[in-house]
Amino acid sequence: xNKKRLIGPQSQDKIFKLFAIGCTSIGLVVLMVLLANIxxxxxGRISWSFFxxxxxxxxxxxGIYTAxxxxxxxxxxxxxxxxxxxxLSGIYxxxxxxxxxxxxxxxxxxxxxxxxPSVIYxxxxxxxxxxxxxxxxxxxxxxxxxxxxxxxxxxxxxxEAVKAVPDxxxxxxxxxxxxxxxxxxxxxxxxxxxxxxxxVILSVSRAIGETAPLIVVGALAYxxxxxxxxxxxxxxxxxxxxxxxxxxxxxxxxxxxxxxIVLLLFTFILNGVAIYLRNRWYRKISG
Amino acid sequence: MNKFLLLTTVMLNTVLLSSCFKEYKGRINIDGSSSVxxxxxxxxxxxxxxxxxxxxxxxxxxTGGGFKKFLRGETDISNASRPISTHELELSRKNGIEFxxxxxxxxxxxxxxxxxxxFVDYITVAELKKxxxxxxxxxxxxxKQVRSSWPNTKLNLYGAGTSSGTYxxxxxxxxxxxxxxxxxxxxxxxxxxxxxxxSSDASGLGYFGLAYFTENKDKLRLVPVKYNxxxxxxxxxxxxxxxxxxxxLSRPEFIYVNAKAADKPYVQEFIKxxxxxxxxLSREVxxxxxxxxxxxxxxxxxxxxxxxxxxxxxxxxGSNLLQLLSIDNK
Amino acid sequence: MPKTRYRKxxxxxxxxxxxxxxxxxxxxxxxxxxxxxxxxFFKEVPFARFITDNQWTPLFEEKHFGILPxxxxxxxxxxxxxxxxxxxxxxxxxxxxEYASKNVTAIIKPLLEVLAGIPTVIYGxxxxxxxxxxxxxxxxxxxxxxxxxxxxxxxxxxxxxxxxLSEDALRAxxxxxREASYGLGANRFQTAFRVIVPAANSGIVVSVILAISRALxxxxxxxxxxxxxxxxxxxxxxxVETITTYIVQVSMGDVPQDSLEYRTIFAAGITLFxxxxxxxxxxxxxxxxxxxxxx
Numbered sequence: 001x002n003k004k005r006l007i008g009p010q011s012q013d014k015i016f017k018l019f020a021i022g023c024t025s026i027g028l029v030v031l032m033v034l035l036a037n038i039x040x041x042x043x044g045r046i047s048w049s050f051f052x053x054x055x056x057x058x059x060x061x062x063g064i065y066t067a068x069x070x071x072x073x074x075x076x077x078x079x080x081x082x083x084x085x086x087x088l089s090g091i092y093x094x095x096x097x098x099x100x101x102x103x104x105x106x107x108x109x110x111x112x113x114x115x116x117p118s119v120i121y122x123x124x125x126x127x128x129x130x131x132x133x134x135x136x137x138x139x140x141x142x143x144x145x146x147x148x149x150x151x152x153x154x155x156x157x158x159x160e161a162v163k164a165v166p167d168x169x170x171x172x173x174x175x176x177x178x179x180x181x182x183x184x185x186x187x188x189x190x191x192x193x194x195x196x197x198x199x200v201i202l203s204v205s206r207a208i209g210e211t212a213p214l215i216v217v218g219a220l221a222y223x224x225x226x227x228x229x230x231x232x233x234x235x236x237x238x239x240x241x242x243x244x245x246x247x248x249x250x251x252x253x254x255x256x257x258x259x260x261i262v263l264l265l266f267t268f269i270l271n272g273v274a275i276y277l278r279n280r281w282y283r284k285i286s287g
Numbered sequence: 288m289n290k291f292l293l294l295t296t297v298m299l300n301t302v303l304l305s306s307c308f309k310e311y312k313g314r315i316n317i318d319g320s321s322s323v324x325x326x327x328x329x330x331x332x333x334x335x336x337x338x339x340x341x342x343x344x345x346x347x348x349x350t351g352g353g354f355k356k357f358l359r360g361e362t363d364i365s366n367a368s369r370p371i372s373t374h375e376l377e378l379s380r381k382n383g384i385e386f387x388x389x390x391x392x393x394x395x396x397x398x399x400x401x402x403x404x405x406f407v408d409y410i411t412v413a414e415l416k417k418x419x420x421x422x423x424x425x426x427x428x429x430x431k432q433v434r435s436s437w438p439n440t441k442l443n444l445y446g447a448g449t450s451s452g453t454y455x456x457x458x459x460x461x462x463x464x465x466x467x468x469x470x471x472x473x474x475x476x477x478x479x480x481x482x483x484x485x486s487s488d489a490s491g492l493g494y495f496g497l498a499y500f501t502e503n504k505d506k507l508r509l510v511p512v513k514y515n516x517x518x519x520x521x522x523x524x525x526x527x528x529x530x531x532x533x534x535x536l537s538r539p540e541f542i543y544v545n546a547k548a549a550d551k552p553y554v555q556e557f558i559k560x561x562x563x564x565x566x567x568l569s570r571e572v573x574x575x576x577x578x579x580x581x582x583x584x585x586x587x588x589x590x591x592x593x594x595x596x597x598x599x600x601x602x603x604x605g606s607n608l609l610q611l612l613s614i615d616n617k
Numbered sequence: 618m619p620k621t622r623y624r625k626x627x628x629x630x631x632x633x634x635x636x637x638x639x640x641x642x643x644x645x646x647x648x649x650x651x652x653x654x655x656x657x658f659f660k661e662v663p664f665a666r667f668i669t670d671n672q673w674t675p676l677f678e679e680k681h682f683g684i685l686p687x688x689x690x691x692x693x694x695x696x697x698x699x700x701x702x703x704x705x706x707x708x709x710x711x712x713x714x715e716y717a718s719k720n721v722t723a724i725i726k727p728l729l730e731v732l733a734g735i736p737t738v739i740y741g742x743x744x745x746x747x748x749x750x751x752x753x754x755x756x757x758x759x760x761x762x763x764x765x766x767x768x769x770x771x772x773x774x775x776x777x778x779x780x781x782l783s784e785d786a787l788r789a790x791x792x793x794x795r796e797a798s799y800g801l802g803a804n805r806f807q808t809a810f811r812v813i814v815p816a817a818n819s820g821i822v823v824s825v826i827l828a829i830s831r832a833l834x835x836x837x838x839x840x841x842x843x844x845x846x847x848x849x850x851x852x853x854x855x856x857v858e859t860i861t862t863y864i865v866q867v868s869m870g871d872v873p874q875d876s877l878e879y880r881t882i883f884a885a886g887i888t889l890f891x892x893x894x895x896x897x898x899x900x901x902x903x904x905x906x907x908x909x910x911x912x
Contacts, residue, residue, distance in 0.1 A: 009804040016806045020712030023705040024725060030773050031732060034743050041746075054335075057328050057572075069307040076300050085636045092633035106637050108901060109644050115827065115897035116890070117834025119861050120647060122868070123886045127650045131874065148643050155640065179622060181629045202734075209736025212836035212861065216868040224332065225342045226309040233344070238738045238837075245742045245841060246479045249502055253746060260739050271734050275727055421678050443760065443846075443856070449676040470674025470681070473762070473846035473856060476869070480845060483745070484856065487753070487761020 038264070042257025050258055054224045055240070059251025062244075064259055066223045070139070070234035071208060077143035077230060078150070078207055079200075086151045086203075087196060090158025095184060114152040121149045122216030130217050137218025138231045145217050146210060150203040157199020161192035194281030198274045205270040209263065211238040237263050311342040313553040318346035319353025319366030320452045321476050322496035323540045325572040326392055327366050330561045333568070341553050349476045350452025354543075358384050363548035367541045368394065368452030368496070370598035372465075385546035385594045389558070389585045390608055391565045393575040395523025396457060396536040397500040398510040403489040406430075406437055409520035411513040412535065415461045418444065418492070424469035430490070444472035445481040445493030453478075457494055460535040460604050482506065494536075497523055501573025512536060528575045535604050540574070546594055562586045577608065584612040591616070651890055654883035661877055667884065673847040673863075675881045682881070684888055686847035690764065690857035691889070694839055695832040697768025697853055698775060702832075703825055705772075706779025707814070710821075713780070714787040715809045726781075733777035741841030744770040749842060762844030762856035770842075771832050778828040779821075786820020787813055819903050826900040830893045836861035860889045 053063025093103055125145030135141045165188050173183045189196075214236060222243060223235040235243075237259060244256035317327055324347050331343040348356065350367045357365035358378045371379070371388070379386065398415070400407050417423060417433050430437040447454035449466070454474075459465040473484050478499040485493040486506035500507055511520035514534050527533040542561070548554050562585055566576040577585070597611040659667070662682045670683025709729075713722050749766040753759045790813050798808040814821065836859075844856025845866055858866075864882050 009807070012806045013804045016708075016809075017712070017716055020708045020716065023708045024712065026705065027709070027732060027773055027776050028725075028728060031728070033747070034739075037743070037747050038739075056332055057325065072303050073307040076304055080300075085639050088633045088636040089640060092630075092637050096630065096633065106640060108898075109640050111901045112894065112897050113640060113643060115830050115834075115893060116647065117836070117861065117893055119834070119836050119864050120651075120886055120890055123864065123882060124643070124647050124650050126868070127654075128646060151640060151643070179626050181626050205734060209734075209738070211736070211738045212840070212865055215865050218868070220344075220346070222328075222345065222347075224335070225311070225344060227307065228310060228342075229308055232308075238736055241742065242738050242837065242841065245738075245745065246477060246483070256742055260742060263736060264739065267734055267736060268731070271731060275730070424674070424677075424679050425672065467678050470677030470679055471672060471846070471848075473844060474676070475845050475866070484760075484762055484844065487749070488856075489758065491760070 038257045038260050041254055042259070042261050045254045045258035046261060055222055056224070059249060059255050062252075062255050064237060064240060064262065066226055067235050067237045067240040067259070069226050070219075070223065071236045073139050073227065073230065074143050074146065074234065074236060075204065075207060077139065078146040079204065081144060082147035082151050082154055082203070083200065086154030087158050089151075090155040091162055091184060093155070094159045094162040095180070095188070110152050110155055114156065118149060118210055118213045119216060121145055122213030124148065125213060125217045135231065137220070137233055139227060139234045140230050141217045142214050142219055142234065145213050146207050149210065149213060150207050153203040153206060154199055157202065158196050161195030161199065162188055164195065165191045194277050198278045198281065201270050201274040201277070205267050205274070208236075208266055209238055211242055214239060311340055313341040313551065315341065315343045315364065315548075315554060315557060316362040317343065317364040317366060318348050318356050318362045320350040320368040320540070321347045321478055322368040322394060322451070322453050322498070323366035323391070323542065325498045326540070326565065326569055326574060327542065329568045329572055330564055333564060334557055334560050338553070338556070341557075343557070347476060349448060349450030350455065351450040357386070357543060357545065358382055360384060360545070363545050363554065365543040367543055368538065369456045370541065370603050371543065371596050373599075376596065376599060387544045387546060387549060387589055387592060387594055388596045389542050389544060389562070389589055390539045390577060390581060390612070391542055391561065391585070392540050392569040392577060393528045394538055394540050395497045395528040395533045395575060396453065396494055396538065397497045397523060398492065398494050398512060398536075399485055399500055399507045400492050400510055401486055401489050402506070402508050404508060407510055409511045409513055411516060412461060413515070418442065419446070419458070419468055420462050421467050421469050424471055440490045443488050443491040445484045445491055446472055446474060447495065448474045448476040451476050453494070453496060456538050456603070457536070459602070497575070498573035525575050529578060531605070531607070538603060539577070539606070539608055544589065546592060549589065549592060558589050559586070581608050581612060584609070584616055587616055588612065647890070651883055651887040654880045655887045658877070658880040658884045671849045675878050684885065686849040687858060687860045687863055687885060688888065689849050689851070690843065690847065691833055691859040691861070693764045693851060693853060693857060694768045694771060694843060694859060695829060697765060698771035698832040699825070699829055701769055701772025702775045702779055702828055706776045706824070706828070707783055707821060709776065710780045710783035710787060711809045711814065714784055715805055715813065729777040729780055732774065737774070737835065737837040738841070740770050740774055741767070741838040744838055744842035756854065759854050760856050762842065763854050764843055764857045765853040767838045767842040768853060771835055771838050774838070775828045775831050778831055779824045782824030782827065783817070783821045786817035786824070789820070790816045819906070823900045823903050826896050830896040830900070833889065834861065834893055836865060840865050860885045
């Protein structure tokens with residue numbers, strides 16, 4: 001029964017701890033190396049002209065103006081579509097539909113949609129928006145495709161936000177004679193506003209980073225012009241980065257790195273705000 | 288408080304949206320070959336400097352893809368690294384699309400390997416055929432099978448995708464029949480992918496337009512080509528291509544202009560600018576300029592609106608542009 | 618309640634129901650869109666050939682429509698990613714839950730979330746421009762496009778998927794089990810791996826399944842760094858093409874609508890969808906079942 005161990009129980013603990021710290025560090029080290037590399041490669045290219053230039057065959061004269069324009073118009077339309085539908089769905093699922101089969105079907109559904117690869121959304125958008133609806137390779141097609149993609153995120157975070165509002169608040173309002181929608185509008189929504197906003201910000205962060213579905217619905221890689229309207233062709237920052245990283249010339253690699261710095265800044269700021277909001281809201285609700 | 292938030296959001300969005308859009312006075316849609324693309328892009332970009340309210344878009348759907356759009360009337364100019372095919376000519380007649388064929392530069396298609404490759408000194412057309420013919424699919428997998436003195440390492444091939452004019456030309460010149468090629472290689476319409484692939488693969492071999500080699504000279508090694516066992520091994524450069532010595536992989540590159548679009552004044556300016564700059568810009572992007580006389584004949588073709596292709600029922604492999612244009616322009 | 622207010626409430630409720638229907642419509646849409654063209658595809662290409670042919674050359678003269686090379690590429694990169702992410706992810710989850718102090722956890726968790734939030738095109742750039750050259754110095758003969766480099770980076774990218782769910786699962790294990798184990802004289806390592814992890818195994822399994830599903834569907838990292846040559850191989854040092862890369866590649870070219878070549882997108886897409894759909898549903902049901910164990 002008493003087997004002699006090569007590694008004593010104390011050292012077992014210590015070795016594992018070291019191993020675990022090692023693993024954690026690898027993830028973080030990779031992140032650091034990635035950031036350091038990208039900053040060294042791309043920082044030199046960051047300048048006012050980088051933001052205001054159109055793409056060019058000369059890497060030094062190439063800029064992300066059209067990519068930013070495309071990204072902004074995409075975002076505005078995507079959010080205008082996804083937010084109302086997503087938030088209302090989330091509220092419905094949480095406040096109204098807890099017990100019936102319909103709501104349970106939708107729940108499985110949303111969990112599925114959240115796990116569908118983004119290219120598949122691209123294929124869906126290709127058939128439905130680009131071909132059947134006839135919108136072609138326009139900002140509208142891209143925006144609607146992205147809207148479908150981020151909707152599960154908004155729905156789930158709205159649900160979580162609404163779920164966290166204490167029932168006592170609701171019951172107090174009902175006791176005063178309020179209708180269901182009044183309770184939602186005046187009590188639940190304001191209370192969950194911070195958490196919903198967090199979900200919205202996270203979905204924005206996801207939307208600006210998507211590349212594959214936009215390529216499938218026809219976003220171009222080289223767009224040396226500013227779109228003339230929502231039905232026009234476009235590009236976005238990740239696609240511009242993709243285009244530049246496929247070009248082997250050193251100059252374009254620097255551009256790709258600079259574009260990545262800009263994209264990362266957006267992502268980090270958005271995620272940072274979301275995390276901050278979530279912590280603040282969590283503290284507010286729990287105490 | 289909520290209403291205020293809503294109002295600011297709407298205003299902000301309107302401002303953002305309006306700054307993302309712009310109005311243009313004229314539009315030129317160009318699509319087609321990824322080989323001709325660097326040249327047309329360079330011309331379009333320089334043209335844009337003087338004419339910023341004319342919008343020029345240049346797509347890279349490949350020569351075949353470009354023609355499809357062109358013949359549906361969706362584009363004004365089609366970049367092509369091979370002449371219009373018989374089937375496409377039929378389609379143009381059926382759809383009522385008249386075009387002006389304008390040669391713009393020469394390309395000496397480059398056969399490249401990685402700088403790490405130490406054993407390839409030259410390659411013959413027969414060897415290229417062995418590497419790329421449809422019968423070699425899944426059979427010819429090692430360098431040794433092509434030439435016994437080469438090592439027994441894996442043969443990794445990189446080449447043009449199927450809607451590319453480079454693909455059509457290469458397969459016709461090497462395999463004897465356009466579009467006849469093995470399928471098990473890294474195929475891409477994006478020549479940059481091919482450059483990436485070959486440059487980092489010691490067992491790789493690829494083909495693409497000379498411009499992509501010139502842009503990435505430090506990453507690739509050019510392989511001289513022997514037309515047959517007795518010929519000299521030739522490297523593509525200005526003189527070997529212009530004088531037809533680098534065979535069979537020297538080819539002219541074209542733009543096809545929609546005859547209706549040619550009536551627009553800004554299109555006329557663009558074409559004039561193109562042919563004026565093509566010599567200088569070809570060199571800049573790594574291609575080989577046409578002789579001056581051919582540029583003059585090309586421009587004459589445009590101003591006289593001579594439609595149709597000089598390559599109807601003729602093969603472009605080994606052709607002489609000066610002759611063909613002088614005869615047809617009359 | 619006055620009649621008008623009642624009607625208003627009902628209208629609002631119906632608006633919300635309609636909004637919820639959008640998600641159902643999306644799923645139906647995906648299944649329809651993929652199936653319709655796939656059925657057309659299989660009218661021209663027999664299903665048996667689709668799953669047994671070992672070449673994928675739909676655009677060339679000698680047409681082959683075997684999905685195996687693409688499937689192989691997808692599975693190869695996913696396997697590499699998962700073999701990196703699972704051991705590291707579970708180790709980190711155990712460490713954060715059983716060993717680390719609250720302060721350490723408070724720093725590391727957000728950092729891992731950041732890892733998951735980085736746009737994948739950036740990871741792809743990293744794999745091609747930085748990881749591959751480094752690997753090439755260690756492994757001579759490594760091609761510029763290969764499965765190893767994107768596989769490793771994908772692995773790092775999906776670690777957060779595993780740690781976050783595993784950590785939740787580990788945390789849900791009641792303390793009584795831990796205390797019983799310590800009471801019997803076990804150290805932390807033994808407690809963690811012989812008591813807690815087995816108790817949380819369904820949650821951990823769910824996290825692994827979701828991570829696999831994520832890796833299968835990844836596009837940009839492999840599109841940039843793995844190559845565009847469909848190849849039936851298990852050698853991670855060669856260039857391969859995944860299902861996702863193929864879809865993007867065909868979309869960037871110009872393939873005519875309603876042609877057999879165009880329909881290959883749908884056949885490839887539905888193959889991918891079937892895998893991820895199955896995995897997602899399995900994990901959903903395990904999660905539903907597992908949640909009841911400790912309530």
